[in-house]
Amino acid sequence: MPVPSSYNDVTQQKEIRDFVGWAWYDRQFYVDSQWKNRRVVLRFESAHYYAVVWVNSKLVMIHDGGHLPFEAVVNNFLDFDGVNRVTVAVNNTLTPHTLPPGTITYKSDPKKYPPGYFTQNLQMDFFNYAGLHRHVRLYSTPTTYIDDITVTTDIQGTTGIVHYNIKPQGETTSPPSVRVEIINKSGHSVGSSNQMSGDIQVNNPEFWYPYTMNLKSPAYMYTLKVTLTSPAGPDVYRLPFGIRTVRVTNTELLINNQPFYCHGVAKHEDSDIRGKGLDYALIAKDFNMLKWLGVNCFRTSHYPYAEEILDQADQQGIAIIDESPGVGITKNDNFGPVSLAHHLEVMGELVRRDKNRPSVIIWSTANEPASSNKLSEAYFKSVIGHTKTLDPTRPVTFVCNNIDHTDYVVQFVDIICLNRYFAWYSDVSHTELIQLQLGNNLDTWNQKYNKPIMITEYGADTIAGLHRDPSFVFTEEYQVEFMGEYHKTFDAKRGKYLVGEMVWNFADFMTVQGITRVVGNKKGILTRQRQPKHAAFLLQSRYHKMFNCSSPKDTRLYFQSINVS
Numbered sequence: 001m002p003v004p005s006s007y008n009d010v011t012q013q014k015e016i017r018d019f020v021g022w023a024w025y026d027r028q029f030y031v032d033s034q035w036k037n038r039r040v041v042l043r044f045e046s047a048h049y050y051a052v053v054w055v056n057s058k059l060v061m062i063h064d065g066g067h068l069p070f071e072a073v074v075n076n077f078l079d080f081d082g083v084n085r086v087t088v089a090v091n092n093t094l095t096p097h098t099l100p101p102g103t104i105t106y107k108s109d110p111k112k113y114p115p116g117y118f119t120q121n122l123q124m125d126f127f128n129y130a131g132l133h134r135h136v137r138l139y140s141t142p143t144t145y146i147d148d149i150t151v152t153t154d155i156q157g158t159t160g161i162v163h164y165n166i167k168p169q170g171e172t173t174s175p176p177s178v179r180v181e182i183i184n185k186s187g188h189s190v191g192s193s194n195q196m197s198g199d200i201q202v203n204n205p206e207f208w209y210p211y212t213m214n215l216k217s218p219a220y221m222y223t224l225k226v227t228l229t230s231p232a233g234p235d236v237y238r239l240p241f242g243i244r245t246v247r248v249t250n251t252e253l254l255i256n257n258q259p260f261y262c263h264g265v266a267k268h269e270d271s272d273i274r275g276k277g278l279d280y281a282l283i284a285k286d287f288n289m290l291k292w293l294g295v296n297c298f299r300t301s302h303y304p305y306a307e308e309i310l311d312q313a314d315q316q317g318i319a320i321i322d323e324s325p326g327v328g329i330t331k332n333d334n335f336g337p338v339s340l341a342h343h344l345e346v347m348g349e350l351v352r353r354d355k356n357r358p359s360v361i362i363w364s365t366a367n368e369p370a371s372s373n374k375l376s377e378a379y380f381k382s383v384i385g386h387t388k389t390l391d392p393t394r395p396v397t398f399v400c401n402n403i404d405h406t407d408y409v410v411q412f413v414d415i416i417c418l419n420r421y422f423a424w425y426s427d428v429s430h431t432e433l434i435q436l437q438l439g440n441n442l443d444t445w446n447q448k449y450n451k452p453i454m455i456t457e458y459g460a461d462t463i464a465g466l467h468r469d470p471s472f473v474f475t476e477e478y479q480v481e482f483m484g485e486y487h488k489t490f491d492a493k494r495g496k497y498l499v500g501e502m503v504w505n506f507a508d509f510m511t512v513q514g515i516t517r518v519v520g521n522k523k524g525i526l527t528r529q530r531q532p533k534h535a536a537f538l539l540q541s542r543y544h545k546m547f548n549c550s551s552p553k554d555t556r557l558y559f560q561s562i563n564v565s
Ligand code: BDP
Pocket: 124, 125, 302, 367, 368, 401, 419, 457, 504, 521, 523
């Protein structure tokens, strides 16, 4: 099997596509003998879902969770002069305590099923692609090394304040010394320090902001160059970061103290052949399509994406709602102590990985959990509270599909994220009801909580090339009409409390086989091959008009002035 990739769609075997259980990877490698005196680390960037790793037949590490990196020091397992073998067993079984959760049902009727027959039941709407989805790396550091760096930034007038904290690790006879420098894009040092933690002021900095805010130089990235010196030798780390702030008020989302309106999409990591495997060409294509559409923000629905994708978001100036794999937390036994402990751990891994990225403006702890179930209250109080403790600088939320039941979780969020499917999952075909139902529903949530609201999903399944006039469900005409009605309500609420909109979905994507999905979910405005359906042009024209004024208030004025509502 190629790495990185999902193993499911690579062969012509149905058994491999639909496989549930242990898959084994194994390969030989050599290590540079000069690494003998260094610390050698084996790192997996994603193994879906549960992974056990051996080096030269000795157990090295076990990791629970499919979308975040894990690593271990392997010096004691390596042969620096001969051939080595790494073996990985990956199991894609989802249980009530995994994220996402799932269940296995054993079918015991011998008249209907052979002995031991079972099925995997998913609680999410995407294919459970599996395998080594991202890179596996072997890297080395000196034995005294930089374990972690945290950078947060503030803006005071025309000054950028860079707070940093460096955590050195390792055995040393004398404490290591450090040199910290902030380097601008032209390679010049604009601030420095010799302390492990502290503040560095940058006068008149270039700020990081999304490219559609149309200011001078968007997405400006600095480098924090950290040189740790110890008897073990220098460890030099270059951390890209941006100077920016994110805040929410009762009605607004502010980036660098300026109102930001998210004109976005929700996505998936999904493609033909590679499944969820990292694919550089696909990443480049997707960012080109995002820019082509005029998107300034996307949600990593419904799990953390590859770091290479977030690198592009940082560099190209696209804001991100960074979502945990907490999708489908809907059954009572998904709210137990084992699930909670795992969810807290996953939030820790996610924040540790992505905390220094300027593109990440919001943490999403979950998608569509049963927030009308009383059990969700204590569970999410803990998950959201924990995430805020891990990172007090960003708003924290979860994505809610509760329409009008009592809700136990929205009370804890900084910004309300709602998925709405009026005229699709309810009153299907009745686009004439969308404005009335959506408008009333949004006002109700706003009045109850007095917090800003973002629509994080709305959409209709559409088979590319299917046409009918007047519109009919599943046709391209229906998707255009449906979205147009949503846009009218968005325009009426923007500038009041609505701070963003995200269509579901950027592109069609694969799901489990079933009678409500025709070879996958077809709510993409692009096909799975990234070709536009008619609705993509509607969105493109809408989003490009918003460019000059990503502030909701400005956008309303702009729309009035050109008479588009
Ligand atoms: C929402 C889910 C999303 C689904 C979508 C749909 O958040 O994962 O794919 O509905 O049904 O409820 O298309």
